[in-house]
Amino acid sequence: MVSRDGSHRDEALAEFARDEYGARIDRIRRLMAENDLGAILVTSEVNFRYITGYQSQTWISPTRPRYCVLPLKGDPIVVSPVTFLVGMRQTSWISDIRSWPAPRPEDDGVSLVRDAVWECVGRGGRLGAELGPETRLGMPVADFLRLRDAIAPVEVVDAGTIMTRVRMVKSEAEVGRIRRVARIVSKSFDAVPGFLSKGRSEKDVCRDLQIEILRNGADRSPYLVGVSDRGGYPNINVGPSDRLLDDGDMLVIDTGSTLDGYFCDFDREFFLGRPSDQIRQLHEKLWKVTETGIASIRPGRRVCDVWAAMAAALDEMSLGAADVGRMGHGIGMVVTEPPSVHPADTTIIQTGMVLTVEPGLSFMSETANGARKVMVHEENVVVTPDGCELLSVRASPDLTTVL
């Protein structure tokens, strides 16, 4: 069954004004032309939403794939399961929507996509798809390989990098959302000392923070990790657990929370009781490294320069870097996006990029029998013509203590 259904976009449900998508498509097409692509095919939630405006929570189910073919010229084509048609029409501006009754494992939209590709690029062109670093395909690989065979001799090459490069630079409307959610989360973190106390578990505290974030107006906290231990925390990405908090514990909470489909991503630390001099001093030093990182951001520099500035600051204070692999990254529709604040990433910083500044250090804790601990600070910024603007409310140089 093929049905062609026009869009009937409902402005109350639309994610952004229509011109936001026009600007995105112009930028994508410039890179498509440079890379000699007749069309690109996107199947991942974020790239599909970025182009079409279609929003739906149903992406958490892998049962039914969705496809968008964006040609270099002419109208984009959406291939969608029947069950998503109402939402597709209400939230997307795209009018050429073709559908099939999914699930249908023997042909889950593949033949419709093949026809759409042929219409857009002919039989000798090149098609871009989400193949490269940090991409995930939104369809089964077996179907992707079947499609690749079916459209031969059309050549399929990576377009993940194109989508990433375009998405790296945010519009004002996008930055506005990240700013709002970063403010909401900052305000919510301020409430933590009110419900953090000896005898409560990491899970209790994280649940109360999640409720606070919702109450303050965010939509969801898909990432909300809390890790605690005596005299420092050993990592930043396991938990929260049922571990009960006690005097002498340090707790870090890191959250990627969303508002209208955009993430903030930063952490805050809390100490129960009186921190040792070592902990207080390391905290203050790492706060200064973060300052150095923030101050080093400017259009025209490379993200590896930001890494180098923080690495030099850590070195100068004789601090050992944490084993996290990088000291920041892009954020937006995904909680971690390119670029990486990493020595090998030479991406040029541009106005409108939204980045996390996330230096970390490793140390042997004096109050935990010399056990190895880490300390990681994180803030969110948007790049401006002169430098950058903080989106998160800057953490205090003094470690937050709860007595």
Add this chain to the structure above:
Amino acid sequence: MVSRDGSHRDEALAEFARDEYGARIDRIRRLMAENDLGAILVTSEVNFRYITGYQSQTWISPTRPRYCVLPLKGDPIVVSPVTFLVGMRQTSWISDIRSWPAPRPEDDGVSLVRDAVWECVGRGGRLGAELGPETRLGMPVADFLRLRDAIAPVEVVDAGTIMTRVRMVKSEAEVGRIRRVARIVSKSFDAVPGFLSKGRSEKDVCRDLQIEILRNGADRSPYLVGVSDRGGYPNINVGPSDRLLDDGDMLVIDTGSTLDGYFCDFDREFFLGRPSDQIRQLHEKLWKVTETGIASIRPGRRVCDVWAAMAAALDEMSLGAADVGRMGHGIGMVVTEPPSVHPADTTIIQTGMVLTVEPGLSFMSETANGARKVMVHEENVVVTPDGCELLSVRASPDLTTVL
């Protein structure tokens, strides 16, 4: 860099007792042997967690892939970015953990996985991977294709179906989690009439429900959709929006909420003011169709028989089925898992399967100028030796009204 790090599983962080994983691996290996597979490679969050016990919220970031190679005989091998090692050791029982400093796009673990595959299957064997229906690869396709070339002549075939078949039948420990979260959500739905009123938006009500679900002890509501409209709702998967509720509106809320990594998935309906006779009668009839579906579940029958029972009940009452494509599905670590309650799915029902029973109908609403609306009811059950047990607290046959 290759480091081999033994597991140091922290029982407080472990997802299940050690024997849960032993039983899973035995079941997977039986199907591997039947399918002549020397090993399987898993990269998706759920299958990785199902085998290794590794739990981490970091899966929401696509930056760093993780791999597990499970041989037909001998110890499984995990290939992990350095940054996840601490969590891997704390939560997984697997001792052969090999790592590299990710991100490293030129070789993001691929050569380590190649070596692991060769160790496990030799150079002439068959490797299963997540390729087929309803699977998603947890790594970029370009890296998957590179790996496939690198391990030639090892043949790569689908093992997604094997993982799915094993995961379909839940252990008592798994059912216990789904039961707990289904009870929490049932209790939370009971609170909705207390905060549902004229003038509030869909978003307001859904946010309050999300807070209620957290307060009652669940971890998260990754799926929480609310749709309302006058005289019935037009779909079940778009929203919640800023639409303000008014007298004469019908609201459906559907949520996939989690506890300790397991989902429940069911919906409830609410009516503001007095529903028309048409709405009340349709609601009661659809409630009966759900009863028919629940009563038809029994080990040895096929899921398509459950579909047929509900389709016949709809037909008998001259009701048109909603355009959703199926009338139920599996649930577990994913909000929708195979099987599908669909005429083409001949999966044999077994004790321990957890299913949604989800019949839907389509109608022209008399109080909305004949506009097309849908009505979808949903409950969660676990299959028992004699039939099935409700996990959600059964909805009332009378439509919940808020005056």
